Amino acid sequence: MSVFTSQIRHKPWLSQITVLAAILGALLALSLKTQDRIRGDQMPNMRPNQFASAYAQLRDEVVDQKKSIADLQSRLNKYQQAAAAESGNTKLLSADLQKANLLAGTIAVTGPGVVVTLRDSKKAPPRPADMAPEDYIAMTRTYIIHSEDIQAVINELRAAGAEAIAVNDQRVVATTAIRCVGPVVQVNSIPTNGSPVRIKAIGDPDTLVSALTMASGIQDQYKVTDPSMFSMDKVKGMTLPAFAGSTTVRYAQPAADAKAEQAQRQSEQSATDTDPNAAMGVNPPVSTTNTTH
Amino acid sequence: MIRASSILPIIGGLAGFFAIYFSSYTVSPTWAPYLSLATLAGVDSICGGIRAGLEGKFHDDIFLTGFIMNTLLSAFLAYLGDRIGVDLFLAAVVLLGGRIFLNLSLIRRYWLNQAHLATQSRKKDAAVS
Numbered sequence: 001m002s003v004f005t006s007q008i009r010h011k012p013w014l015s016q017i018t019v020l021a022a023i024l025g026a027l028l029a030l031s032l033k034t035q036d037r038i039r040g041d042q043m044p045n046m047r048p049n050q051f052a053s054a055y056a057q058l059r060d061e062v063v064d065q066k067k068s069i070a071d072l073q074s075r076l077n078k079y080q081q082a083a084a085a086e087s088g089n090t091k092l093l094s095a096d097l098q099k100a101n102l103l104a105g106t107i108a109v110t111g112p113g114v115v116v117t118l119r120d121s122k123k124a125p126p127r128p129a130d131m132a133p134e135d136y137i138a139m140t141r142t143y144i145i146h147s148e149d150i151q152a153v154i155n156e157l158r159a160a161g162a163e164a165i166a167v168n169d170q171r172v173v174a175t176t177a178i179r180c181v182g183p184v185v186q187v188n189s190i191p192t193n194g195s196p197v198r199i200k201a202i203g204d205p206d207t208l209v210s211a212l213t214m215a216s217g218i219q220d221q222y223k224v225t226d227p228s229m230f231s232m233d234k235v236k237g238m239t240l241p242a243f244a245g246s247t248t249v250r251y252a253q254p255a256a257d258a259k260a261e262q263a264q265r266q267s268e269q270s271a272t273d274t275d276p277n278a279a280m281g282v283n284p285p286v287s288t289t290n291t292t293h
Numbered sequence: 294m295i296r297a298s299s300i301l302p303i304i305g306g307l308a309g310f311f312a313i314y315f316s317s318y319t320v321s322p323t324w325a326p327y328l329s330l331a332t333l334a335g336v337d338s339i340c341g342g343i344r345a346g347l348e349g350k351f352h353d354d355i356f357l358t359g360f361i362m363n364t365l366l367s368a369f370l371a372y373l374g375d376r377i378g379v380d381l382f383l384a385a386v387v388l389l390g391g392r393i394f395l396n397l398s399l400i401r402r403y404w405l406n407q408a409h410l411a412t413q414s415r416k417k418d419a420a421v422s
Contacts, residue, residue, distance in 0.1 A: 013351040017342050018305035020360055024335040025309030027364075031332045033314065034325045 066244045073242060077107055102164070105173035105243040109164045111202035114209055115233050116153055118145045119196035121226035142225045145195055147180040153199055154178075156218055160211030162201035166240040168192035169200075173243045188245050205234040302343065327368040330385055334363040337389045340396035347403045363389075 084094030101107040124143035127136045154165055154172060165172040170187040172178075177189070184191040201208055212232060213219045222230040255263060320328055338360040345351045367385040374381025 013342065013346040013353065013356070014301055016353055016356065017302045017339065017346065020335075020342070020357075021302040021306040021339055022309030024332070024339055025306035025311075026313040027328070027332045027335050028306075029310045029313035030318065030320055031325070031328045033318075034320045034322060034328060037319065038322045038325055 069246070070242065070244050073106055077101070105164065105171045106247065108239055108242045109202060110237055110239045111163070112205050112234075112236050113162070113200065113202040113238060114157075114205055114212075115235055115238070116157075116199040116201070116212065117196050117231045117233075118149060118153070118199070119229055120144045120194070121229050123226045123228075143229075145185075145197055145229065147178045147185060150178050150185065150197055150199065153212070153218055154201075156211050157199070157201040157203070157208055160203065160208050162203040162208060164202040164240050166200045168198055169241055171241055171243040173245075175245075176243075188243070200235075200238060200240055202238070202240060205236075209234060302339070306339075326382065327371050330367040330371045330382055331364040333386065333389045333393075334367040335360065337392050337396070338363050340393050340400070344396045344399045344403070347400060 080094055080097055084091045098107070102109055121143040124140040127133070131139075150167060154167070157165060167178060167187045168185070170176070170190055170192065172187070176187060179186045180194070181191070183194045185194045185197060186192070209232065211217070219227075219230055219232075338356070341359070342351065342356045345356065367382075367389065370385050371382035
């Protein structure tokens with residue numbers, strides 16, 4: 001130790017340097033740990049070339065997981081069927097379960113229906129030389145298919161009694177979101193072609209077709225810009241795939257009886273509140289028995 | 294004997310390093326780039342301080358304020374660059390890295406010079422006696 005203390009006496013800067021070197025060592029350790037944690041937990045910070053490999057890895061994992069989900073789902077189905085064959089009770093339960101699965105979209109379904117094809121129009125006018133690109137995009141908005149167009153078609157099909165719908169071979173279920181991300185349409189968070197978009201719906205083909213060809217309906221809207229953007233075909237039988245995504249429920253829980261009754265009462269009340277007189281602006285008669293103080 | 298004076302800061306540095314590395318202190322990843330830059334500035338200040346000390350020109354107020362100011366300034370520069378969209382941290386990285394190289398080479402030359410002088414004086418003593 002004396003060799004150090006004698007040095008410090010001769011060179012006063014040594015003690016300061018040592019203290020600050022300790023601080024520096026602490027800073028180094030802190031940055032090292034933080035960088036390790038970043039690389040461990042999330043995407044690497046400021047290393048663009050590592051993004052690509054991490055993304056490819058994640059994407060492959062997702063594909064594998066989706067395959068295993070579909071696999072497990074079909075095995076589950078088979079077991080349910082097998083269990084149903086054993087007794088009358090389980091047969092009834094299994095039939096209920098099959099129907100629930102069908103409506104929920106977790107099993108593949110076949111049936112007659114329609115296929116609606118939406119595609120971008122090729123008849124958009126070319127960009128005038130003096131127009132800014134953003135203005136041109138805004139001007140030609142109606143010549144391109146957007147997620148709202150797909151959703152409008154789905155809405156119409158549902159109103160006409162469609163029992164199962166798939167967009168670009170992605171089954172539409174209760175948690176499906178359809179979003180436009182650039183030239184790509186994301187259905188169930190899976191990117192698909194933006195044009196053409198094939199919407200398949202199983203239901204009564206004639207009802208579905210007449211719903212879409214109503215006056216001022218979906219088909220008529222496209223007649224204004226370009227009728228070739230919308231086309232549909234009646235189909236005698238087609239198969240829609242099962243929903244291949246995650247069915248984990250994190251927030252919703254089946255309601256206990258008291259809460260279920262309350263929800264039921266609320267929905268009945270809102271149904272009767274649609275008084276046609278109120279809708280037309282006529283004041284309902286004021287009740288004279290309620291003036292209590 | 295020269296080595297002893299240089300080992301003490303290293304020991305201090307290692308002590309500080311292991312104390313924090315094996316503890317549970319962490320910094321949120323948002324501050325990570327600024328922390329790295331501050332560390333670089335600290336390394337530069339330390340190297341500059343060691344060099345100044347070996348040349349006999351060490352002033353503790355200059356060193357202390359330099360350490361603190363450079364650390365904070367580099368972090369601030371990186372933050373400002375993030376906000377205005379220019380990679381200002383590159384300026385800090387290039388200059389600090391350059392200075393670290395410069396100071397380390399000067400320290401190396403000073404050590405070699407000292408070693409040279411020591412062997413020379415030993416030869417002279419041997420020649421005289």
